[in-house]
Every structure is written in structure tokens, then in C-alpha cells.
Amino acid sequence: MPEKKIRVLIAKPGLDGHDRGAKVIARALRDAGMEVIYTGLRQTPEMIASAAVQEDVDVIGLSILSGAHNTICPQLMSLLREKGMSDVTVLVGGIIPAADIPALKQAGIAEIFLPGTSTQEIVEFIHKRVAARG
Amino acid sequence: MPRDMPEQEKGVTQTVSPADSTAATRKPSAKEREWEKKTLQPTLEKSPERLPDFTTVSGHSIRRLYTEADLTGWDKERELGHPGEPPYTRGIHATMYRGRLWTMRQFAGFGTAEDTNQRFRYLLARGQTGLSVAFDLPTLMGYDSDHPLSEGEVGKCGVAISSLADMEVLFDKIPLGNVTTSMTINSPAAVVWAMYLAVAEKQGADWKTISGTIQNDILKEYIAQKEYIYPPEPSMRLVIDTFEFGVKHTPKFNSISISGYHIREAGSTAIQELAFTLRDGMEYVEWGLRRGMDVNDFFEEIAKYRAARRIWQKAVRERYKSQNPRSWALRFHSQTAGCSLTAQQPYNNVVRTAIQALAAVLGGTQSLHTNSLDEAWALPTEFAATIALRTQQILAHETGVTNTVDPLGGSYFVEALTNEVERGAWEYVERIDAMGGMVPAIERGYPQREIAEASYRYQLALDHKEKIIVGVNEYAADEKPLEILQIDETVAHRQAGRLRKLRAERSKEEVARRLNALRRAAEGKENLMPPIYEAVKAYATLGEICDAMRDVFGTYEEVAIT
Numbered sequence: 001m002p003e004k005k006i007r008v009l010i011a012k013p014g015l016d017g018h019d020r021g022a023k024v025i026a027r028a029l030r031d032a033g034m035e036v037i038y039t040g041l042r043q044t045p046e047m048i049a050s051a052a053v054q055e056d057v058d059v060i061g062l063s064i065l066s067g068a069h070n071t072i073c074p075q076l077m078s079l080l081r082e083k084g085m086s087d088v089t090v091l092v093g094g095i096i097p098a099a100d101i102p103a104l105k106q107a108g109i110a111e112i113f114l115p116g117t118s119t120q121e122i123v124e125f126i127h128k129r130v131a132a133r134g
Numbered sequence: 135m136p137r138d139m140p141e142q143e144k145g146v147t148q149t150v151s152p153a154d155s156t157a158a159t160r161k162p163s164a165k166e167r168e169w170e171k172k173t174l175q176p177t178l179e180k181s182p183e184r185l186p187d188f189t190t191v192s193g194h195s196i197r198r199l200y201t202e203a204d205l206t207g208w209d210k211e212r213e214l215g216h217p218g219e220p221p222y223t224r225g226i227h228a229t230m231y232r233g234r235l236w237t238m239r240q241f242a243g244f245g246t247a248e249d250t251n252q253r254f255r256y257l258l259a260r261g262q263t264g265l266s267v268a269f270d271l272p273t274l275m276g277y278d279s280d281h282p283l284s285e286g287e288v289g290k291c292g293v294a295i296s297s298l299a300d301m302e303v304l305f306d307k308i309p310l311g312n313v314t315t316s317m318t319i320n321s322p323a324a325v326v327w328a329m330y331l332a333v334a335e336k337q338g339a340d341w342k343t344i345s346g347t348i349q350n351d352i353l354k355e356y357i358a359q360k361e362y363i364y365p366p367e368p369s370m371r372l373v374i375d376t377f378e379f380g381v382k383h384t385p386k387f388n389s390i391s392i393s394g395y396h397i398r399e400a401g402s403t404a405i406q407e408l409a410f411t412l413r414d415g416m417e418y419v420e421w422g423l424r425r426g427m428d429v430n431d432f433f434e435e436i437a438k439y440r441a442a443r444r445i446w447q448k449a450v451r452e453r454y455k456s457q458n459p460r461s462w463a464l465r466f467h468s469q470t471a472g473c474s475l476t477a478q479q480p481y482n483n484v485v486r487t488a489i490q491a492l493a494a495v496l497g498g499t500q501s502l503h504t505n506s507l508d509e510a511w512a513l514p515t516e517f518a519a520t521i522a523l524r525t526q527q528i529l530a531h532e533t534g535v536t537n538t539v540d541p542l543g544g545s546y547f548v549e550a551l552t553n554e555v556e557r558g559a560w561e562y563v564e565r566i567d568a569m570g571g572m573v574p575a576i577e578r579g580y581p582q583r584e585i586a587e588a589s590y591r592y593q594l595a596l597d598h599k600e601k602i603i604v605g606v607n608e609y610a611a612d613e614k615p616l617e618i619l620q621i622d623e624t625v626a627h628r629q630a631g632r633l634r635k636l637r638a639e640r641s642k643e644e645v646a647r648r649l650n651a652l653r654r655a656a657e658g659k660e661n662l663m664p665p666i667y668e669a670v671k672a673y674a675t676l677g678e679i680c681d682a683m684r685d686v687f688g689t690y691e692e693v694a695i696t
Contacts (some may be wrong), residue, residue: 015287019694020401020473023586026595040694041360043169044283047145066271067512067621069288095477097511098615115477115510115604118597 004131006055011039011048012066013076017061021093022063028119029061032124045072049079054090058130061122069104089129100125127129153624157531162203174198191601192403193591194554200546208549213444217539220451222443223552224540225498226463231536237501238526239316240466243268243293244513247303247627250293262523265346267505268292268513269326274361276322276680279629289625290692291513294628297573297675299636301329302336311339315346316391316467321363323350324372325679330384331384343688347388347467348374353414354393356576356692358400358585358606363628363680366573368687372560373418374425379663383425387452393468397581399473401589405555409562410572410581412445416563417572419454440497440548441556442466467501468494478614479509479605495535496542496669502526538595632640633675648672649682656686 004018004114012019019041030036039048039113061110064072069092080086092104093113101112112121162170190290198202218228229231240262243250254265269292278296279288288294295301305315310333319326327348334344343606352369355362363367373390380389392522394411402410446464450456470490473482484507491504504522506514514522530536542548569575574580595601602608648669655665662683669679 013222015275015277015283015361016291016402017355017362019360020399020589024401024590027586027590028161038694040692042283064660066287067290071623097618114604118607119593120597 005033005035006059006126007035007037008061008126009037009039009048009052009055009057010060010061010063011043011051012041012063013072014046014064014066015042016064016066016068018065021064021065022061025061025063025093025119025122027125030083032057032119032123036110045075048076048111049083049085052080052085053083057088059091059120059126061091061093064092064096067095069094069096070100073104073109073124087133089126089133091122091125093122097127119131137634143587149563153368154429158535159206160203163202166201166203188232190404191592192588193405193595197292200550201218202546204546204550205553208327208502208553211543211554214543214549215393220447220462221592222463223426223440224543226443226465228539230498230537230539231495231530235530235536236316236495236526237264237467238262238523238530239264239266239501240519240523241266241268241316241318241503241629242514242519243270243620245289245290245621247291247293247295247300249625250291251304251306251308251644253516253519254304254444255520258308258313259529260520264316264501264674267304267318269317269319270294271361272296272678273326273676274319275367276363276676277327277679277685278633278675278677279626280633281677282411286623286626288623288629289621290588293627294629295326295676296633297636298329298670298673299632300629301326301333304465305333305337309339310334310344316349319353320349320355320359320361321369322676322680323348323352323675324376324663324666325670327376327389328663328670329676331667341384344384344388344526345386345388348376349393351393351414352391353417353572353576354396354411356399356690357410357414357581359396360404360692361694362690364683364687367691368656368683370421372428372683375420375661375663377418377422377427378425378661380449383411392418395469397425397585398471398628401473401592402456402585403588405558406581406588407585408445408555409444409559409566412442412449412559413563413566413572415446415450416453420571423454440552441559443498444552445556446561461671465500467503468497468499469503470494474508475507476606477604478610479613480507480510482605483507483510484521484525487522488529491529492535495529495618496540498540508616508618511616515617515619515657522640582692636673636675644672645669645674645678649674649678652679652682653686656683 008029010022012022022038026036027037031116039051048060077090080088089110090108091111091113092109096104096112096114104112112126182340190196214223217224217230218226242257256519266604270289271291272279272281272285273292273295277284293304295304315328317330331341334341348669350373352362352373356366376389380387392411392415395409397410398407443464450462456462458510470487474486487504491502496500504525506518506522508514508518535541566572566575567582569578596607599607652665652669655662666679
């Protein structure tokens with residue numbers, strides 16, 4: 001049976017337009033053989049959750065640099081639960097102060113990748129995570 | 135056009151290194167060849183070099199040694215000249231920093247207007263010589279602090295400004311007649327500038343003498359930073375409206391500052407940064423000329439050193455036939471690279487910033503912002519902001535770099551690189567001309583795609599450790615977290631409270647009347663600055679004013695390129 005491609009939604013929530021990181025990651029995951037959908041800029045948590053359902057993704061990657069993560073992440077996680085998508089792996093990349101990380105993980109974010117993370121680390125994390133879930 | 139560009143070199147890709155493009159025609163002297171044989175070869179046999187290829191941060195190959203063979207056809211009078219004269223390679227003033235130091239202008243803004251007012255006064259008291267305002271994301275996008283899309287973002291990346299009432303607090307006890315202010319604002323630039331002018335008027339400052347800069351560079355928003363509201367055409371109209379208004383009413387105020395910083399931060403190479411920025415500048419000139427203005431008044435700070443000055447004077451004199459020497463000389467503000475700051479081992483950022491600031495000074499900048507060591511994490515604390523300012527003061531007073539004009543002039547390496555950067559930038563300019571200018575190029579996604587490509591290549595070079603960042607992909611170590619500036623949601627609550635009070639106290643009829651007048655003006659062709667100014671003075675909010683124009687202009691959605 002041919003292996004099913006991992007489907008990833010890369011999303012850029014909030015008002016920030018700095019999309020360098022989101023685009024580099026989208027490209028790196030695609031080069032690693034994943035199916036990547038990039039939402040484009042300024043997505044609300046509602047828009048991201050709906051896109052995740054529609055595209056039936058395994059992973060959501062959020063790029064947040066603006067400091068709005070404490071507002072956005074819990075909103076998205078509760079929307080995903082409402083939509084029966086609680087098995088989707090949600091990752092955050094960007095500028096997240098160490099003090100905020102425990103609460104984000106508590107809210108259900110699987111991992112937080114800080115500046116300086118190599119693209120391989122992220123690829124490997126996704127492979128392991130999706131394989132573990134079967 | 136570059137005078138010396140041989141036919142066969144046109145159309146080479148921009149990533150070809152400077153060394154490569156001259157290697158074939160390079161003719162070393164007999165002495166140099168002898169050195170290669172007698173001294174270099176035995177050395178290389180005994181101990182090979184560390185890398186097969188040495189490259190700049192933009193990926194350009196760097197030769198082992200630069201000599202006069204790398205400057206064939208280089209005419210020192212034509213390419214270098216003298217400071218204060220075209221082509222301005224050596225700087226735009228005859229005496230440069232011997233005459234006057236650059237303006238130390240630290241970008242600052244966070245929380246509410248009260249918080250930032252306090253920081254401004256702190257920096258001025260410590261010897262800063264100009265103000266520079268950073269606005270939060272809702273302000274940059276033309277939303278009030280209490281708009282649903284502003285949730286979680288109020289005061290986080292800069293100061294929250296929703297109305298003239300906030301602006302009055304921001305500059306409380308700062309006399310606008312005596313201080314110059316730079317405001318990094320683009321899509322809503324006309325509105326925020328109108329607020330500033332209203333505060334100046336209330337303080338009794340004379341519009342004819344107040345000075346400062348609004349960024350107002352909308353083209354690079356579509357290319358790189360992506361804080362746009364309206365489609366390109368009406369956005370360009372607003373830019374040209376502010377030019378016209380400025381020429382007439384505020385002759386010392388710069389109504390645009392064309393910016394390469396965000397293009398570079400989005401991942402471009404140095405040549406792309408230079409080319410796209412200067413081509414943006416040419417686009418504004420062309421729109422201004424079409425409105426019947428002349429090329430004489432509105433250019434101030436734009437980026438990129440020696441080649442930039444040479445290209446700009448060539449474009450303005452030859453392409454636009456300007457007779458005014460003031461418009462020939464490219465003046466610029468520099469900012470050290472935010473994207474070079476590391477979250478890891480953040481104290482190393484002091485060193486990085488000092489070196490970048492030195493580069494800007496050696497490049498002959500007119501004004502400088504140095505980043506703070508903690509900015510990979512958050513907006514700077516007072517402690518970090520003070521070190522950043524002190525870095526500039528040490529450069530100015532302790533290093534001796536200000537004692538002579540253009541200390542690197544005549545360096546084989548620097549002159550060869552300046553030539554190559556200029557050549558590469560002109561190629562991009564020609565390509566964009568062929569697409570019909572910058573607006574069509576943006577609509578086709580051309581600069582966006584070139585930058586995305588360059589930033590991905592750079593990431594791969596880091597992943598493969600072809601490029602090293604100390605403390606990140608090499609020399610990593612465990613460390614304890616830095617103390618950073620925390621901005622919590624009380625800022626948003628304070629802003630919401632202030633807006634509620636404002637909406638209750640102002641004249642509803644007056645606001646509605648002014649907003650309707652603005653809407654009607656936007657439907658026509660008249661200059662929008664006067665109706666915007668009237669709306670601001672009636673305490674219409676930023677969001678209401680931007681919405682009035684959204685009603686007429688619509689909004690812009692980009693096609694995302696990955």
C-alpha cells in the first residue's frame with residue numbers, strides 16, 4: 001500500500017505580516033515529502049480551524065512572532081475540540097518567551113519551536129509524532 | 135544604466151558571485167602572478183584553506199585577495215570622486231562626521247501612549263538626538279485598539295495609537311518644535327501624520343519649521359512586510375497626496391522614507407535589498423512626476439551605502455533629468471539587523487550590533503538605530519535600550535572612526551564589491567522596468583518570489599552549517615532565560631476604556647460629517663490630506679478614518695507564494 005502523505009496546514013494568525021518563517025517552513029516540509037497547505041496572512045482562529053477540517057490535516061503549524069500567542073493558541077485549541085479535531089498535532093514556531101511555554105503545552109500545543117531551530121528538527125518531530133499515532 | 139556593463143554580462147542571475155563574474159577577464163600583474171607561484175602555492179600545499187568557497191552573508195563568493203586587477207576600467211574620479219560631490223560614493227558631505235555626527239535615533243514604542251512617552255523622555259535625557267516611533271500591529275493595520283481583530287495585539291509590538299487623544303499623550307511635554315521625529319507607519323501614514331501635525335499645532339509649533347519623517351513606503355509592504363490595507367493604486371494615491379501636502383505646508387518634514395530594511399529582514403540578499411528599494415524610490419518619483427511635482431523635495435533616508443548613493447545620483451540626474459543637487463544626494467537612515475539577533479546567548483547581540491553599526495557608519499549613514507540585545511525576544515527593556523544607545527556613543531566618541539571621511543575609500547576589496555553590487559542592482563532595475571514598473575512587478579509576485587527563494591537558500595545554508603551563527607548552530611550552551619519586557623492585556627483594557635470615553639465625549643455629528651466628507655473626497659480625485667486632518671481634529675479614530683477609505687478603496691489580499 002503506498003504510504004499516505006502527511007498533510008500539514010501552515011497558518012499565520014494575527015495581524016502580523018512577517019511571513020519569512022512560515023514560508024521557509026512550508027517549503028522545507030514540502031521538500032521533505034509532506035503535503036503542505038499555506039493559509040496566507042491574517043487568519044483568525046476560526047478560519048484556521050475550518051481550514052484544518054476542510055483539508056483534513058494531520059498537523060497544524062502556527063507561526064507567531066507578535067506576542068499574541070497567549071490569546072490565539074487557547075482559542076484555536078478549543079475550536080479544534082469543538083470540531084472533533086483534537087487528534088490533530090498543533091505546533092507553534094516563533095518568538096515565545098520561556099515563561100509562556102508550560103501554559104501553551106497545557107492548552108494542547110504539542111511542541112514549540114524557537115528561533116534557531118533547524119528545519120530537519122521539525123521534519124523529524126512531525127514524522128515521529130505522526131508515526132506514533134499510527 | 136551602468137556605463138561599463140559588457141553585453142554578455144546582461145541577464146546573468148543575481149546570485150552569481152562578484153568574483154565569478156570578473157574571474158574570466160581578470161588580468162593579474164606579473165608581480166601578483168609571481169606571488170601566487172612563490173608564496174601562495176607552497177602555503178596552500180602545506181595547509182589548505184578552511185573552506186572551498188568563502189561567501190558573503192548573501193552568498194556571494196569572495197576572492198582570496200583583491201588587487202588592482204579587480205578594478206580594471208575603474209576610474210577613481212568617475213567611480214569614487216570626492217565627498218560632497220557626485221557620485222557621492224565617499225559620502226554626501228565634504229566633512230562628514232568631522233562636521234556633524236549622525237543622528238542617534240532609537241526606535242521605541244510599546245504599551246500605551248503613557249508608557250512610550252515615558253521611554254521617549256528617558257532616552258532624550260540620556261543623550262538620544264531624535265525620536266522614532268514604533269506602532270503596534272492594530273495601529274499599523276488601521277484598526278482601533280478595541281476592534282475584534284486587535285485582540286491580543288494591543289501595545290505588543292509598539293505603541294497603541296487609536297486617536298488624536300492618544301497622540302497628545304504620546305508627545306506630552308516633548309516640544310515638537312525642537313525634536314525631530316521619525317514614524318514607522320505606512321498604510322495609515324496619512325492619518326497618523328495628520329495626528330502628529332495636529333499635536334504640533336496645539337503645542338504652537340510652526341509647521342514650516344518642524345522636522346521629521348514618516349515612512350509612508352507602501353510598495354515594500356506588498357513586497358516584504360505585508361502591512362497593507364488598500365490595493366496598490368489607491369495606496370499610491372495616498373502617498374502622493376502626502377508628498378503634495380508636505381511640499382506645501384511642512385517643507386522640512388520628509389513625507390517618505392524608502393525602506394530596504396524590511397526587504398532584507400524578509401530574507402533578501404544585499405543586492406535584492408538595494409535594487410528593490412531603489413526601484414521603489416524611482417516608482418515614487420515617477421508617480422510624483424505624473425502628478426506634476428518635481429524631483430526636488432521629498433527624498434531623505436533610504437538604505438544601502440556607497441553603491442546606493444552612486445545608483446541614486448545616476449538615476450535622478452540621467453533618468454529623471456533633475457537639476458537640483460539636493461535631490462542627487464541620497465541620504466539614509468540605517469538600522470542594525472533585527473534578524474541577525476539571536477534568542478540564544480543574547481548578550482552576544484551587543485557585539486553583533488556594534489559591528490553592524492560600525493558598518494553603517496563606515497558606509498556614511500545620516501542617522502542610525504542600534505538594536506537592543508533582547509529584541510529577539512521582545513521589545514527592549516530600559517537596560518537593554520540604554521546599552522544600544524551607548525554603543526552608538528562609543529562608536530562616535532571612542533573609536534576614532536569619525537576622524538576622517540570615508541576611511542575605506544580606495545580599498546581594492548571595498549571598491550570591487552561596490553562595483554559588483556551596483557551592477558547587480560541595475561540588472562534588477564532593468565528587469566522591473568521591463569515588467570512595466572514596480573506596481574505590475576508586485577502584482578506578478580516577482581520581488582516576493584525572489585526574496586522567498588533567497589531566504590530559503592539561506593536557511594538551507596544554516597541547516598547544513600555552511601554558515602555558522604554563534605550560539606545557534608554552533609557553540610550552543612545551556613543558559614538561564616533573559617529578563618524581558620512584559621506587556622499584558624491591561625494595556626488593551628486601558629485603551630478600550632479611553633476609546634469608550636472618547637466616543638462618549640466628542641461630537642457625534644461633527645465626526646459623522648467629517649467622515650462623510652472624507653468618503654466623498656476619496657471617491658473623487660482631490661488631495662485626501664485636508665479631509666483626513668479635519669477628521670483627526672474632530673477626534674474620529676484611526677479605525678473610523680481607515681474604514682471610511684476602506685469603504686471606497688476596498689482592501690488588498692495577496693496571493694500567497696511559498
